[in-house]
Amino acid sequence: MRMHRLDCGATLGPEQCFGPNLFHRYFQVPACRSVFQTQSTEKTSEKTVTLSSPYRSEIQTSSAWWLLLPALSVLAFVGVLPLLTIFNYSFFDIFTLESRFWIGTEWYREILSSSRFFESLARSLVFSAIILSIQIPLGVFIALLLPRDGKTGMAFLMMLALPLMVPWNTVPSMWVSFLGNPAGFGGRFLAMFGVDFDYKFNALHTWILLVAMDTWHWIGLVVILCYSSLSTIPPAHYQAAAIDGASRLQVFRFVELPKMSAVLMMALLLRFMDSFMIYTEAFRVNAGGPKDATTFLSLDLGEEIAAFNYGPAAARSIIYFMIVLAIAWSFRTIMNIRRDQTLGARQR
Amino acid sequence: MMRASSKSNGLKTAAVTLFLFMVVCFTMLPFFQMVVLSFTSTLPRDGIAQGQFSTINFRNILASPLLSGSIVNSIVYVTLNVVITILVALPAAYAISRYRFAGDRHVFLLLIAFRITPPVVLTLPVFILFAKVGLVNSPLGIALVHCVFNIPIAIWILESFISAVPKELDETAFLDGYSLPRYFVKQLLPLIASGVGVTAFFCFMFSWVEVVFARILTVTGGKPITMAINTLYGFRTDIGLVMAMTLVSLIPGLAVIYFIRNHIAKGFVVRS
Numbered sequence: 001m002r003m004h005r006l007d008c009g010a011t012l013g014p015e016q017c018f019g020p021n022l023f024h025r026y027f028q029v030p031a032c033r034s035v036f037q038t039q040s041t042e043k044t045s046e047k048t049v050t051l052s053s054p055y056r057s058e059i060q061t062s063s064a065w066w067l068l069l070p071a072l073s074v075l076a077f078v079g080v081l082p083l084l085t086i087f088n089y090s091f092f093d094i095f096t097l098e099s100r101f102w103i104g105t106e107w108y109r110e111i112l113s114s115s116r117f118f119e120s121l122a123r124s125l126v127f128s129a130i131i132l133s134i135q136i137p138l139g140v141f142i143a144l145l146l147p148r149d150g151k152t153g154m155a156f157l158m159m160l161a162l163p164l165m166v167p168w169n170t171v172p173s174m175w176v177s178f179l180g181n182p183a184g185f186g187g188r189f190l191a192m193f194g195v196d197f198d199y200k201f202n203a204l205h206t207w208i209l210l211v212a213m214d215t216w217h218w219i220g221l222v223v224i225l226c227y228s229s230l231s232t233i234p235p236a237h238y239q240a241a242a243i244d245g246a247s248r249l250q251v252f253r254f255v256e257l258p259k260m261s262a263v264l265m266m267a268l269l270l271r272f273m274d275s276f277m278i279y280t281e282a283f284r285v286n287a288g289g290p291k292d293a294t295t296f297l298s299l300d301l302g303e304e305i306a307a308f309n310y311g312p313a314a315a316r317s318i319i320y321f322m323i324v325l326a327i328a329w330s331f332r333t334i335m336n337i338r339r340d341q342t343l344g345a346r347q348r
Numbered sequence: 349m350m351r352a353s354s355k356s357n358g359l360k361t362a363a364v365t366l367f368l369f370m371v372v373c374f375t376m377l378p379f380f381q382m383v384v385l386s387f388t389s390t391l392p393r394d395g396i397a398q399g400q401f402s403t404i405n406f407r408n409i410l411a412s413p414l415l416s417g418s419i420v421n422s423i424v425y426v427t428l429n430v431v432i433t434i435l436v437a438l439p440a441a442y443a444i445s446r447y448r449f450a451g452d453r454h455v456f457l458l459l460i461a462f463r464i465t466p467p468v469v470l471t472l473p474v475f476i477l478f479a480k481v482g483l484v485n486s487p488l489g490i491a492l493v494h495c496v497f498n499i500p501i502a503i504w505i506l507e508s509f510i511s512a513v514p515k516e517l518d519e520t521a522f523l524d525g526y527s528l529p530r531y532f533v534k535q536l537l538p539l540i541a542s543g544v545g546v547t548a549f550f551c552f553m554f555s556w557v558e559v560v561f562a563r564i565l566t567v568t569g570g571k572p573i574t575m576a577i578n579t580l581y582g583f584r585t586d587i588g589l590v591m592a593m594t595l596v597s598l599i600p601g602l603a604v605i606y607f608i609r610n611h612i613a614k615g616f617v618v619r620s
Contacts, residue, residue, distance in 0.1 A: 064447035068455070071440035071499050074432070078496045079462050082473035089473075142371060145364055154613045156368070158605050159375055161553075161612075165601025167574040168559045170594040177587055178381040185381050216378060224612055228546075231615035266504065269464065277466035280559045298468045305472055317469035328464050332457070 083321070089314035100311075107315035116300070121323070124276050124296045127207075131214055131275040136268060138215070139222025144256070146223075148231055157227060160220035172284035175213040199286065203293035206286050210294060213285070214275060222267045229263040230256060265335055269328060276324065297323075382591045390588035405592035415593060418576035421487055422556065423600065425572060428491035429555045430548050433498045434506075437547070440499075441506035442532070446518065459500035467560040470496065475564045485570045493561045498551045505550065508616060509543025510536070542611040549608040556601060573597045 090107055092100040111117050142160075147153040166174065179186035180199045190197045199209045233255065241251045279298040282288070288295035297320055304313040389402040396402050409415045444455055474493055475484070483489030513536065521531040537544070559574050566575050577593050580586060 064443040064449040067439040067443035067447075070436035071503065074436055074492070074495050075462055075499055078474065078493050079465060079470070082470045082477060083465070085473035085477065086469070142368075145368060149613075154609050156371075157612055158609055159372065161605045162379065162598070162602070163375065164553050165556060165598055165605070166594060167557045167577060167597055169574055170577055170590060170597075173587065173590055174378045174382050174594070177385060177591075178378045185377055216374065220375075228612055228615040231613060269460065273464040273466070277468060279468055298466065301468050305468070310472065313472060317466075317472070320466055321469050324464050324466060325461060328460060329457075332460070 086314045094310040107312050120297050128276045143223045143226035163217050168280045225263045225267045229260045386592035386595045391586050405588045418573045422572040425487035425490040426555050429494045430551045433502045433551050437502035441503045445507050445510040463500040471564045489565045494555045502547045505547045509540040545611045
């Protein structure tokens with residue numbers, strides 16, 4: 001593998017590919033592509049490496065790890081160390097931190113055999129699915145509609161970024177007094193249409209309130225990410241597409257979507273993770289009610305931490321971490337496979 | 349033919365305008381509600397009728413050392429967090445962008461793993477750990493723990509900005525006798541200034557509004573805005589005061605958005 005990378009880098013020296021890597025990123029230089037073609041007999045996952053190799057120094061060096069050291073040591077202190085601690089706790093029955101008893105995997109078995117856990121998991125998965133299927137398409141759509149330059153687009157971006165700056169524990173208060181309160185603007189609007197909005201006792205209404213609130217809160221992030229990658233597409237690409245007689249849909253599919261793919265991946269991951277583990281917002285709106293209809297995974301964990309059940313809380317944390325990790329990993333694998341397929345299709 | 353197409357174009361523009369207008373309404377109406385409530389006296393008080401226009405909420409903020417002090421606490425810890433994050437993320441992003449080393453493909457996965465670690469999962473051990481080293485109730489503690497989700501994002505964004513700078517620039521500078529740190533500060537940093545700005549924006553955004561870590565790490569003192577607001581919730585919540593506090597907490601956010609507006613609109617592409 002190493003040899004292959006080095007070899008490819010040598011063939012694709014800067015002098016052949018016109019130097020600045022920006023150029024590569026914007027235009028697929030035919031000469032480079034032919035090299036990929038001849039060398040793409042490797043495993044598919046290696047292609048991404050081949051693609052990025054011309055921008056990188058080919059020196060194998062351990063000094064890179066010295067540059068990574070500050071970041072990794074901070075992460076080790078605030079990330080790895082707590083995770084290890086909690087992993088350790090999850091095998092103990094803990095009264096106080098000094099007196100604890102080894103009980104093996106009992107907490108895990110207890111949690112994984114309770115129907116409550118699977119119900120909460122299902123609710124969290126459904127919530128994330130709804131959030132992603134609304135916010136990602138809507139965010140892309142808004143980003144596409146915004147004017148690409150000038151003051152209007154920028155004003156829109158600034159406005160959409162505003163909800164991101166609202167403290168998470170007042171977002172629910174804002175929405176409850178806006179939509180949940182009959183005297184609020186949203187509540188009055190709904191009353192005009194004869195809707196009796198009752199977020200406290202009607203499960204459907206609680207869900208609608210949560211989804212609307214989360215969309216309001218986070219749509220700006222998706223739009224900002226998409227917009228910023230769209231504005232790096234040079235006008236020449238649109239002109240070329242117009243000359244080829246591409247439809248609007250084709251322009252989106254073959255010019256805009258490829259440019260956005262990485263940013264969309266980031267938006268997907270961020271939105272998935274934050275909606276899947278939604279805590280403050282859901283808790284403040286209805287504390288998991290009515291009748292547990294909005295009890296998500298994190299609310300169960302919050303309850304356990306509040307009751308100082310260290311052992312079960314630790315086991316639960318590890319289970320959640322594993323679920324999130326597994327889903328993120330499969331996201332990435334699917335995205336990589338699909339990207340490799342499209343790359344392969346284009347090369348053929 | 350011509351007329352038909354121009355007519356459909358006109359319809360399209362109208363539809364787009366209407367849609368964007370709805371987006372504006374959807375985004376701004378809750379804020380409007382918030383502003384109205386923050387200038388309303390929402391609890392029965394002597395001399396002010398409930399529901400009457402009043403600046404009592406803002407006067408209450410100024411009068412309460414907890415509330416006004418929390419603004420300072422928030423600004424201190426967010427600034428610390430942004431500075432720490434960018435300082436450690438810059439060299440890391442440079443290493444990932446420029447060097448090929450054993451395990452480099454896994455670094456990104458590792459970073460993603462940190463970003464997606466649910467804060468609720470880490471609360472318990474972080475509290476115990478920070479209590480041991482005396483970081484509870486201090487802004488530094490919150491600033492450090494927020495690094496767990498901000499450093500991965502920062503490296504992700506900065507790496508794509510550094511990769512957009514031609515590698516030849518590094519090589520020329522080194523041939524000219526620049527050391528790596530000097531090259532970094534004198535030549536590379538000015539080129540990726542907008543990347544640093546975008547990164548700071550994202551770090552600020554995720555740190556300023558965070559609640560879960562901020563709560564467990566501020567038991568008795570050093571409460572940031574989010575936690576000061578938490579103390580307002582109770583049996584009879586003064587919703588007007590909560591909204592006034594929210595309005596105040598938006599001001600630094602607005603300033604950050606204003607400073608960063610050009611960089612965001614100019615665009616960036618992250619690496620997958």
